[in-house]
Every structure is written in C-alpha cells, then in structure tokens.
Amino acid sequence: MFKRRFCENLETTKGKFAFRYYETRPERYALFEVYLLEHLAGKRYPSPAPIRNKNGNLLGKYKQKPFAIFTFMHGRHKKSVDPILIAKAVGKLHEITAGYKPDYCAARDTYDQKSCWRNAILNSRKIKSKPEAKQRLEWLKSELRKLQLPVDLPKGVCHCDTHPSNFLYINGKLVAVLDFDDASYVYLLYDIANMIYFWAWPDKAIIKFDKAKKLLEEYSKYRKLTSPEKEYLYDMLKMVIFMSIGWFIHANDYNNEQRKIEYLNSISRKDFYNRIFT
Structure with a gap:
C-alpha cells in the first residue's frame, strides 16, 4: 500500500496532502512532531499542519508503525536566498x-x-x-x-x-x-x-x-x-x-x-x- 520512502505527496479528490510514514521512528518520537506542528499551525507559523483522522487522532498505524497526514506546502526550493x-x-x-x-x-x-x-x-x-x-x-x-x-x-x-x-x-x-x-x-x-x-x-x-x-x-x-x-x-x-x-x-x-x-x-x-x- 505505502512505499518505503518516509514522505510522499498524496493527490486525492479533496486536494493534495503530505503523507509521512515513521517506519524507523518510535511512536513517541512521532507524537512530539505532530503535537508541535499542530501548535505551530495554531500560531499561523508556515509549517505543515497535521490533520486529525475521523477518530480525532493525529497518528494512524500501518504495520504497527505510526503515520501522519499533513497539509501540503506550496513553494519552490531556491539555490540563491537571502539568509x-x-x-x-x-x-x-x-x-x-x-x-x-x-x-x-x-x-x-x-x-x-x-x-x-x-x-x-x-x-x-x-x-x-x-x-x-x-x-x-x-x-x-x-x-x-x-x-x-x-x-x-x-x-x-x-x-x-x-x-x-x-x-x-x-x-x-x-x-x-x-x-x-x-x-x-x-x-x-x-x-x-x-x-x-x-x-x-x-x-x-x-x-x-x-x-x-x-x-x-x-x-x-x-x-x-x-x-x-x-x-x-x-x-x-x-x-x-x-x-x-x-x-x-x-x-x-x-x-x-x-x-x-x-x-x-x-x-x-x-x-x-x-x-x-x-
């Protein structure tokens, strides 16, 4: 179902999202990240926001490993940037x-x-x-x-x-x-x-x-x-x-x-x- 890469972009009928599979990370490691990013979203910081599932959880499980879905962030990388x-x-x-x-x-x-x-x-x-x-x-x-x-x-x-x-x-x-x-x-x-x-x-x-x-x-x-x-x-x-x-x-x-x-x-x-x- 999911590829082994730790991050994938998902195209759905409801839009574009980012999927993160924490295959090599413990659940508590992932929980730190999703709770932090939810907090930052509430402060309108420009970072991906985790999306809660229908049960209200920020993490799901696939093969006993956590995963999360985030808002997709638009933009491009640049080689020359003002630091x-x-x-x-x-x-x-x-x-x-x-x-x-x-x-x-x-x-x-x-x-x-x-x-x-x-x-x-x-x-x-x-x-x-x-x-x-x-x-x-x-x-x-x-x-x-x-x-x-x-x-x-x-x-x-x-x-x-x-x-x-x-x-x-x-x-x-x-x-x-x-x-x-x-x-x-x-x-x-x-x-x-x-x-x-x-x-x-x-x-x-x-x-x-x-x-x-x-x-x-x-x-x-x-x-x-x-x-x-x-x-x-x-x-x-x-x-x-x-x-x-x-x-x-x-x-x-x-x-x-x-x-x-x-x-x-x-x-x-x-x-x-x-x-x-x-």
Whole structure:
C-alpha cells in the first residue's frame, strides 16, 4: 500500500496532502512532531499542519508503525536566498513557542556531548580500518572535553536543521519551513549556531563573520540573546559540527568537519565574540 520512502505527496479528490510514514521512528518520537506542528499551525507559523483522522487522532498505524497526514506546502526550493529570511523564520519560531514545552520531549535528540559520542561510537563501526576508527574517536573525545556549555542556557523548541532544502519560497518570500524530523526541545542557542553553520559558513571555506552578524541582528528582532548565550555561541557552533561528525564519522566529509573545528580552535572564544558582537 505505502512505499518505503518516509514522505510522499498524496493527490486525492479533496486536494493534495503530505503523507509521512515513521517506519524507523518510535511512536513517541512521532507524537512530539505532530503535537508541535499542530501548535505551530495554531500560531499561523508556515509549517505543515497535521490533520486529525475521523477518530480525532493525529497518528494512524500501518504495520504497527505510526503515520501522519499533513497539509501540503506550496513553494519552490531556491539555490540563491537571502539568509535574513532564515534568521527571521528561526527567530519567529522561538518567539511564538516561548514558554511552550511540547509533550514527549524525552523522545527527541538532546544534541549534546553524550548524543554526539553515542552516534560516533555507533557509526565508527562502518569504518573499515580499525586504527582509523580509533584515531577519529580519540580526536573527537579530546575535543568534546574542551567544550564549555552551561546547563542553564535558555531552552525551547528548536528546528535543529536549517539546511537550505528545508525552506520553500514564492516570489522571493519564504512561505514554508519543512522537515521537523530533527526538531527537539533543547538549548535555543543550538538553532542559532545551526543557522550560522549553514548560512554563514561556506562548506570548504571559513566562517563569514559579516554574514553571521547580520543573521544575529535579524534574529534579535524576535528574541534577544542573553549574555551567556553570546559568550558560549562559540562552543555551541562547535557542538553543531560535532553532531555532524557523530553522524558521519565514517564518511568522506569527516576531514572537512575536523578542519572547521581546528579553525575555531585557532581563534579564541574572545576573538570569536568580538568579531560577531562588537
């Protein structure tokens, strides 16, 4: 009946919809997403809204796995986009969800050192050379120990994946924020660092501090960063990179992600702060 792909577009007599099959996800993981997206729909945020079935439920079951049906979001992906639109979307998300803690938060990723290390151990098994796997893990462990992230940084709803593929546009306007599969209730600073990673740091180059400043200036129109958040943005940007390393420690891009960490190591936290906030 359903294909194995995790997301399909459905054409029906009642219109076009998006079908999501959580084949590899636990039910609680899916419940976090549908309840969050229903909340966002009530706030008129431009994200897919889950549709309740005739029994009033947001999830159905197929072969004991959950699925959901969402409103279809119109628009197109664009290669060239004003990053300010992304900062606005992230800022608005944090603004309208302030004080809201979705149910089933514990089912989602924590995006911290423990999560990174757990993923790295698992994915390092895909590396054919055991000495190479050991070397990569030892480097990662030593770098994770250097991180300074206070436990009392502000938390909230985060999208956690501001990759360009997760936004749609019409006539130059951002009209849809997609893919809340990675969303979680974590440090808000993670979304901010994630945004800088994707929109102010060209993949094979160094961070563009002028772009990072503009992103933060736009974001701050919706939510002001606290002093500790400004101080530890440096560490959280590293955390975003470490999460990528944890997921793809076995892949060819490992060396490039390692390069980014070493670049950040080459500049002090104070220098990083001054380049963005002064």
